[in-house]
Amino acid sequence: MNSRVTSCMSAALRLACANTLICVASLMATDYYVDGASGTDVPNGGTQSQPWKSVDYALTRIPVPTSGRHRVLIRGNQTYVLTSTITLRRGIDLVGDGAIRPTFVAPSTGVAFRVDSAADADHGLRSLVVKQGSVAVQSGSTSIQVFALRLAIEDCSFEGQSKASLDLDSSGYFPSDVRVASCDFENAPAGLRVTAESRPMRLTVGGCNFSQAPCAFVSRQSYGLGVVTFNVAVEDCRFVGCKSAGLDVYTASMSSRQELRMDVRRCAFRHNLIGMKASLAVDGRLAVDQSTFVGHDKAMQVSSVGSLWQDVRQSFEFTHNVIQRALGAGISFVSGSRVPALGVYTRSNLISYCGIGVDVEIGAGATGTVASHGDVVRNNIVAAMSVVGQSRTCPVTISNSILAGSHTGLHAGGTSPTHVEFSTIADCPAYPLNLGSQSVTLDHCVLDNPYLPEVSGGAGLSVRYTCSRTTQFVGTGNMLADPQLVRPYYKLGAGSPCIDAGDPAATGTTDYEGHVRVFGPRVDLGADEVLPGTGWRFGAPMPVARNGFHPQMGTSVGGVRIGQTMNSVMFGGVDSAQNASLGAVLMLGASDGLQFEDIDAVMPGGQLYFTPIAFTSLLPVSNTGVCIARIQIPMQNALVGSTFAAQWLCLTPGSSALGAMVTDGLRFTIGQ
Numbered sequence: 001m002n003s004r005v006t007s008c009m010s011a012a013l014r015l016a017c018a019n020t021l022i023c024v025a026s027l028m029a030t031d032y033y034v035d036g037a038s039g040t041d042v043p044n045g046g047t048q049s050q051p052w053k054s055v056d057y058a059l060t061r062i063p064v065p066t067s068g069r070h071r072v073l074i075r076g077n078q079t080y081v082l083t084s085t086i087t088l089r090r091g092i093d094l095v096g097d098g099a100i101r102p103t104f105v106a107p108s109t110g111v112a113f114r115v116d117s118a119a120d121a122d123h124g125l126r127s128l129v130v131k132q133g134s135v136a137v138q139s140g141s142t143s144i145q146v147f148a149l150r151l152a153i154e155d156c157s158f159e160g161q162s163k164a165s166l167d168l169d170s171s172g173y174f175p176s177d178v179r180v181a182s183c184d185f186e187n188a189p190a191g192l193r194v195t196a197e198s199r200p201m202r203l204t205v206g207g208c209n210f211s212q213a214p215c216a217f218v219s220r221q222s223y224g225l226g227v228v229t230f231n232v233a234v235e236d237c238r239f240v241g242c243k244s245a246g247l248d249v250y251t252a253s254m255s256s257r258q259e260l261r262m263d264v265r266r267c268a269f270r271h272n273l274i275g276m277k278a279s280l281a282v283d284g285r286l287a288v289d290q291s292t293f294v295g296h297d298k299a300m301q302v303s304s305v306g307s308l309w310q311d312v313r314q315s316f317e318f319t320h321n322v323i324q325r326a327l328g329a330g331i332s333f334v335s336g337s338r339v340p341a342l343g344v345y346t347r348s349n350l351i352s353y354c355g356i357g358v359d360v361e362i363g364a365g366a367t368g369t370v371a372s373h374g375d376v377v378r379n380n381i382v383a384a385m386s387v388v389g390q391s392r393t394c395p396v397t398i399s400n401s402i403l404a405g406s407h408t409g410l411h412a413g414g415t416s417p418t419h420v421e422f423s424t425i426a427d428c429p430a431y432p433l434n435l436g437s438q439s440v441t442l443d444h445c446v447l448d449n450p451y452l453p454e455v456s457g458g459a460g461l462s463v464r465y466t467c468s469r470t471t472q473f474v475g476t477g478n479m480l481a482d483p484q485l486v487r488p489y490y491k492l493g494a495g496s497p498c499i500d501a502g503d504p505a506a507t508g509t510t511d512y513e514g515h516v517r518v519f520g521p522r523v524d525l526g527a528d529e530v531l532p533g534t535g536w537r538f539g540a541p542m543p544v545a546r547n548g549f550h551p552q553m554g555t556s557v558g559g560v561r562i563g564q565t566m567n568s569v570m571f572g573g574v575d576s577a578q579n580a581s582l583g584a585v586l587m588l589g590a591s592d593g594l595q596f597e598d599i600d601a602v603m604p605g606g607q608l609y610f611t612p613i614a615f616t617s618l619l620p621v622s623n624t625g626v627c628i629a630r631i632q633i634p635m636q637n638a639l640v641g642s643t644f645a646a647q648w649l650c651l652t653p654g655s656s657a658l659g660a661m662v663t664d665g666l667r668f669t670i671g672q
Contacts, residue, residue: 029068034058035075036102051075055094056086065091069124073097076127080104085111088123096127101157106133109162115139115151122150130156134163139170149176157184158213164190165213171197171220179204182546185213195220202231207546209604212241214272216248219258219282227283232262236543238604240270245277245301252281260284264291266543268605270598271295275326278302280314287317290540292605294598299326299354304335304342304366313341322540322607323351324596329359330377335366335394342368342394348514350539351377351384353595357406360396362389362416370396370416374512374527376538379595380406383434384425389416398423400512402490402527408434409449420445422508422517424490424526431456442466442473444502446483446492446526465506467498467525477503483526486643488591491528491669494641498525513538513667532641533561533671538592539664541572542605545655548576551584551625551648553663561671563635567628570648570663574625575655581621582651586629587612592645592667603656609665610645621650633670643669 032046039045039053043061052058058072069091074080076098082105088094094113096102106112112130115121117140130136136158139149149170158165165188170176178194178201185191191213194203197220205215217232232249239246246269251260260282268291269275275293278286278301286302293299300323304314316333323330330351333344344360351357357377360370370387377384384403387396387410396418403409409425412418413436421443425432432449433442435458442461447454447468454471455461465477472480479501484493492498500522502508508517511529513536524530535557544550554569573581589610597608621627627648633639648663655661 029065029070031071031073032058032062033073033075033097036078036080037075055080056084059086059089059092062089062092064089069093071095074102074128076100076102078102082106082110082112085114087114087116088121089116090120090122093124093126094128095124101127101129101155103129103131105131106136106161108132109134111135111138113137115149117147120147122148124152124154125156126154128156129159130165131159133161135167136161136165137168139168149178151177152179152181153183154181155183157186158188158191159186161188164188164193166192168193169195170199170201171195175199176201178202180206180208182207184209184211185215186211188213191215194218196230198228200229203233205234206236207544208237210237210239210242210246212243214239214242214244214246214248217250217262219251219260227257227259229259229261232260233265234263234267235265236267238268238270238543239272239275240600242272244272245274246272247276249276249278249280249286251279251284258282260286262286264288266541266605267291268543268600269293269296269299270600273297274301275299276301279305281305283313285315285317287319288321289317290320291322292540292607293321293323293330294325294600296326298328298332299323299330301329301332303333304339311340312338314339315343315345317345317347318349319345319347320540321349322596323349324353324598326354328354329356330354330380331357332359334361335363337363337365339363339366339368342366344368344370346372346375348374348512348538349376351375352379354380356380356382356386357403358385358387360387360389362387362391362394362414364390366391367393370394372398372401374510374514375401376512377401377403378405382406383408383411385409386411387416387418388413389418389438390414391416395419397421400508400510400527402426402512404428404490408432410434412436412438412440414438419443422511422523422525422527424485424528425449426485426490433458435461444506444508444523444525446485446498447471448483448485465501465503465525467501477501486641488594489643489667491643492524492526492530494530496530499530501525532669535560535666535668537664537666539607539609541664542603542661545575545652545661547654549573549581549650549652549655549661551581551650551652551661551663553646553648553666557666557668560633560668562633562637562639564633566631566633566668568631568646568666570621570627570650572625573621573627573650573652574623575652578623580623580625581627582653583618584621584627584648584650585618586616586631587647587649588614588631589645592665599662602658603661606656606662608662609647612647618651639670640672641669643667
């Protein structure tokens with residue numbers, strides 16, 4: 001063999017080895033580069049020094065990775081005008097590169113990015129801006145039912161789509177896992193629309209802003225076998241200015257067995273037609289916790305519409321929410337007639353300035369329970385609570401709640417037995433109790449109203465251990481006396497005859513603030529168990545900021561006595577990078593019973609629960625995010641029994657337009 005042939009064979013071998021190594025490397029996790037200004041769409045491009053020009057070309061050149069994930073780093077501060085839809089590929093993430101994100105302009109009536117429904121879908125989009133088009137990101141259903149759908153969209157902005165920003169149909173995928181985090185949706189008929197059918201799905205939406213672009217989850221009727229579970233979590237999101245419901249959940253009645261497990265936590269709803277709307281026709285649990293609602297027709301409109309299944313179980317929990325200015329109702333719940341196991345629970349909500357604070361209707365065939373505990377419902381136009389239950393097998397219990405300043409305190413109609421215990425009903429200018437003929441029990445309650453008579457209807461009313469300022473009720477332990485309520489908190493004054501006036505055998509559970517009952521020889525009447533020298537948090541904290549700050553009020557407080565030092569604690573003053581807050585100020589005020597001040601415009605989801613009249617100096621925050629204020633209480637007997645409120649203002653750079661956040665509130669009563 002001559003030397004020339006040998007040389008050519010050696011060169012070919014080296015080239016083959018090099019190509020093999022390059023191919024192997026490209027099958028591992030690799031970064032590729034796109035620059036719309038300086039890039040060139042050539043086969044050997046895609047490097048940092050020689051980037052490609054377009055994303056669609058890049059996706060035709062990059063092999064699917066066998067391990068890890070490829071990234072296409074797209075140069076930011078540029079606009080990429082799309083003439084056709086980009087089909088995403090498995091294991092390849094599109095990532096904006098630079099301080100200013102790249103902007104994609106979709107075809108005027110087209111789709112910007114589409115999931116390939118003919119293969120496993122495993123995609124990531126991060127730090128992109130998508131404008132116009134009919135849909136920004138779309139996944140269509142697949143009939144093959146063997147592919148998986150995994151989609152993560154983070155730190156993206158979507159604006160001006162004519163149909164939906166994200167239109168994701170998981171039908172047929174097995175399983176599907178969709179995560180949308182820290183994204184902004186603006187001016188679209190739907191910001192995020194997710195459709196599920198006959199296969200399990202997990203949907204996580206966190207830290208997103210929906211501005212005139214609502215979020216919807218829909219499960220369609222299906223005919224699959226077995227139980228299909230949908231796990232949905234919506235946390236730390238903001239919904240504002242939507243012409244329909246900010247968050248809309250709908251499940252159809254199924255011939256197959258389906259279950260919805262949904263949690264909505266720490267969300268802010270502002271000036272939508274409806275804050276949150278949900279309709280369930282499947283097994284399910286829906287929980288809404290620590291969220292704030294301002295300026296709606298209905299803050300929450302929830303319905304249980306029954307099911308084809310005879311043993312369907314549904315639970316609805318509304319806890320620690322703050323609701324203001326809902327023209328129709330703060331919480332509206334309607335149950336159909338075919339719900340064999342129903343639970344509706346409201347707990348520790350603050351509801352004010354609505355048409356009806358809590359409005360519940362129970363169908364004739366429902367079996368279960370409706371329970372309110374520790375709710376404070378004040379200053380509503382029609383009624384604080386209205387419960388019309390048409391089922392004798394679905395009793396209603398209202399305990400440790402304050403119904404005050406509303407036209408009617410409690411409207412209870414229908415046939416469902418109603419039990420009201422350890423509750424305070426006060427300052428109602430019309431009938432405080434507007435009752436039907438069903439069994440209604442008042443037990444350990446306080447009534448203090450200017451309107452006589454205090455009861456309309458009430459053929460089945462029985463009363464025990466209840467104090468009224470104007471009405472002497474027949475029954476054991478009842479009294480005609482001034483309960484000496486301290487407005488605007490509706491706590492019992494120090495000389496109230498309701499203190500230690502309960503049944504000697506009664507123990508109760510906790511009062512409306514969470515304090516254990518029986519501080520003395522007997523329980524107190526009404527929602528408040530008098531415990532001077534204690535404090536308890538109320539309201540809801542702001543949503544977690546995108547950079548991780550989440551300041552919150554400490555659960556309780558000690559040393560609230562004259563001549564002593566009260567310690568109030570804040571925690572959560574540290575971001576995701578473990579950078580501590582620049583400092584915090586404790587605000588003090590004399591009242592938390594008036595209308596709250598919504599400061600959502602400058603601190604998304606924030607509310608001032610009182611008018612501050614005193615401030616501490618700027619206090620240091622530890623590297624674990626904790627701040628402690630030590631307040632010296634003067635040695636003045638006149639302060640004993642006085643109630644005050646406190647709230648922290650925490651300096652949190654990058655968390656809001658003002659670089660600050662507020663916590664939930666603290667209510668404390670000074671003791672001896």
